[in-house]
Amino acid sequence: MAELVFFTGTMDSGKSTLALQLDHNHAARGRTGVIFTRHDRAGAARVSSRLGLEVAAREVDDATDFWEVVAAERRQGRYVDYVVCDEAQFYSPAQVEQLARLVDEVEIDVFAFGITTDFRTRLFPGSARLLELADRTEVLQVQSLCWCGRRATHNARTVDGVMVVEGEQVVVGDTAADTREVAYEVLCRRHHMRRMTAASARRLAEVGEGMLDLG
Structure with missing residues (x-):
């Protein structure tokens, strides 16, 4: 039976690496799949992992209709056994429902990968719908670590x-109109609540050392 499976974890937990490995394993068994992504760090139409792996993919935008994409593949004589959906937190709830429909009505396996919450600790709409509809939700076992050594959540x-x-939920950096330096970091809940990143903790430690030297 086909399934809609949602693999989730924080940044740096190996989601894209697992997505590429899963695609490789299924393709090696003669199954035909399509890889989708949105806002990957490597640019449009790419799935990349922090380990250096990278493959071509189909870029999802607001107009993407997964049901129509698969139908078009079939009209061209290409049967689709499964789809891999990376950065699925950026998909719309309607697109997640399209993926569920592919599972239920066409028996296509859907493997979705993404984080659940944004920098404000709020659920992404796409992730929320995946949590509601997925046959299974798998939390990745590779733990990301906060700068303090605790598990990053x-x-x-x-x-x-x-x-x-505060701010927009999705920010695409490196644009001409935005000269700000936008970066992301994983933290434990304690340090996220205190707004204490690795850099701010380092600065605080340096101030403390300076005060000791003055004393």
Whole structure:
């Protein structure tokens, strides 16, 4: 029986690596799949992992209709056994429902990968719908670590080196109109609540050492 499976974890937990490995394993058994992504770090129409792996993919945008994409593949004589959906948190709830329909009505396996919450600790709409509809939700066992060594559970956004908890849910960096330096970091809940990133903790430690030297 086909399934809709949602693999989730914080940043740095190996989601894209697992997505590529899963695609490789299924393709090696003669199954035909399609890989989708949105806003990958490597640019449009790419799935990349922090380990250096990278493959071509189909870029999802607001107009993407997964049901129509698969139908078009079939009209061209290409049977689709499964789809891999990376960065699925950026998909719309309607697109997640399209994926569920592919599972239920066409018996296509759907493997979705993504984080659940944003830098504000709020659920992404796509992830929320996946949690509601998935046959299974798998939390990745590779633990990301906060700078303090505890298990990281939250994704933090920094703008020009300062952690922020307000702003647009999705920010695409490196644009001509935006000269800010936007970065992301994983933190434990304690340090996310305190807005204490690795850089701010380092600065605090340096101030403490300076005060000891003055004393």
